[in-house]
Amino acid sequence: MQELQIKVPATVPQDYTITIGTGLLPSLWPKVESTFARHSKFVVTDANVASAGHLDTLLAGQTVPHFVIEPAGEASKNIETTVAIIEAMEKAYLGRDTVVVALGGGTVGDMAGFAAAIFKRGVPVIQIPTTTLAQADSAVGGKTGVDSSVSKNAFGAFWHPAAVYVDVATLQTLDDRQYRAGLVESIKHALIADREYFDFLESRLDAILAREPEVLEAIAGYNCRIKGDVVEADPHERNQRRMLNYGHTIGHAAESVSNYELLHGEAIAIGIVAAGLIEVEMGLSEPQRLDRVRRILEKLSVPVKLPAHLDEKKLIDILKHDKKAVDKWPKFVLISDLGQVHCPDGKYAVDVSRDTVEKVLRKLS
Ligand SMILES: NC(=O)c1ccc[n+]([C@@H]2O[C@H](COP(=O)([O-])OP(=O)(O)OC[C@H]3O[C@@H](n4cnc5c(N)ncnc54)[C@H](O)[C@@H]3O)[C@@H](O)[C@H]2O)c1
Numbered sequence: 001m002q003e004l005q006i007k008v009p010a011t012v013p014q015d016y017t018i019t020i021g022t023g024l025l026p027s028l029w030p031k032v033e034s035t036f037a038r039h040s041k042f043v044v045t046d047a048n049v050a051s052a053g054h055l056d057t058l059l060a061g062q063t064v065p066h067f068v069i070e071p072a073g074e075a076s077k078n079i080e081t082t083v084a085i086i087e088a089m090e091k092a093y094l095g096r097d098t099v100v101v102a103l104g105g106g107t108v109g110d111m112a113g114f115a116a117a118i119f120k121r122g123v124p125v126i127q128i129p130t131t132t133l134a135q136a137d138s139a140v141g142g143k144t145g146v147d148s149s150v151s152k153n154a155f156g157a158f159w160h161p162a163a164v165y166v167d168v169a170t171l172q173t174l175d176d177r178q179y180r181a182g183l184v185e186s187i188k189h190a191l192i193a194d195r196e197y198f199d200f201l202e203s204r205l206d207a208i209l210a211r212e213p214e215v216l217e218a219i220a221g222y223n224c225r226i227k228g229d230v231v232e233a234d235p236h237e238r239n240q241r242r243m244l245n246y247g248h249t250i251g252h253a254a255e256s257v258s259n260y261e262l263l264h265g266e267a268i269a270i271g272i273v274a275a276g277l278i279e280v281e282m283g284l285s286e287p288q289r290l291d292r293v294r295r296i297l298e299k300l301s302v303p304v305k306l307p308a309h310l311d312e313k314k315l316i317d318i319l320k321h322d323k324k325a326v327d328k329w330p331k332f333v334l335i336s337d338l339g340q341v342h343c344p345d346g347k348y349a350v351d352v353s354r355d356t357v358e359k360v361l362r363k364l365s
């Protein structure tokens with residue numbers, strides 16, 4: 001018998017630039033061409049983003065091979081679409097010197113990023129997020145993947161972008177419900193990391209809802225900095241990165257029990273209120289703090305209670321299947337103050353008894 005030790009060096013540290021502005025798209029292509037001069041380009045977008053005019057604006061009349069995902073949205077976020085994207089790249093004679101450009105919301109970013117991660121063992125991806133959710137959350141952090149018929153993001157890879165361009169002007173064409181739901185991730189960031197950001201969101205909400213560019217650029221800056229810092233500290237979600245799951249334990253379960261009738265951000269709004277109620281139950285918060293959070297969510301017109309017809313037993317069952325569950329019960333990220341995660345013994349997700357969760361779910365219905 002022989003035993004050989006192969007030492008694989010740890011991955012080389014990688015950094016990338018996030019550029020934030022208003023109206024970046026019309027002049028972005030020459031920048032992509034010069035930054036990735038030695039690469040062939042392949043653009044992935046979806047039918048809604050294309051019909052809103054953003055693909056034409058980005059390409060500015062140039063002929064670039066591209067793939068338009070249709071139908072847009074979660075329904076297409078699966079392995080079949082990934083195969084179609086990869087085969088389109090092959091048919092366009094693209095090789096390892098390709099850069100994939102993801103233009104769209106979180107579903108496009110996740111699919112294009114995953115296709116880039118596995119095409120010829122990996123080519124770079126540039127993220128150009130066009131939804132409030134993608135600009136706040138999914139474009140930064142390197143999580144990519146697609147759903148199986150059983151569960152969300154069953155296939156996936158960590159595949160950090162080579163560059164991110166956030167053009168807040170693209171948000172002008174997003175429908176109102178999507179726009180508002182995506183802002184919930186911004187509130188989450190403020191709650192876990194930055195009290196001053198929370199004050200900012202609270203005081204500038206009218207301007208945010210009016211989609212004023214200057215305030216949108218400011219929140220993009222806060223979001224990317226907060227998410228970037230967490231991801232830098234814990235790129236592979238061993239501990240600290242779990243704080244980004246604030247509101248997501250009950251939120252994900254509600255999203256799934258609603259059969260995805262609740263948008264992700266809407267479900268997370270309910271999850272954030274649930275976390276707040278747990279914090280009150282556990283003596284980590286005065287009710288006034290939760291009132292403040294609830295008020296801002298209500299002003300966004302996102303739900304702060306579980307939908308009436310939702311099956312609570314099913315929700316509990318989903319909690320037991322949570323991918324981070326230990327002994328069939330998930331741990332919860334909680335905050336001890338605005339901008340401050342409750343982190344006893346350096347643990348960012350803590351035990352909450354089933355009784356407490358059931359009590360909170362009753363208050364949420
Ligand atoms: N990778 C991560 O870290 C991460 C984090 C959070 C969420 N996600 C994933 O992101 C996805 C949700 O992202 P999303 O909310 O952006 O959804 P989405 O990509 O489905 O976009 C929402 C809708 O808006 C349309 N759209 C996008 N940009 C538009 C624009 N500028 N103008 C008009 N229409 C536009 C889309 O076509 C779609 O119909 C989920 O699949 C979720 O799992 C990933």
Ligand SMILES: [Zn+2]
Nearest residue numbers: 185248264268
């Ligand atoms: Zn989320």
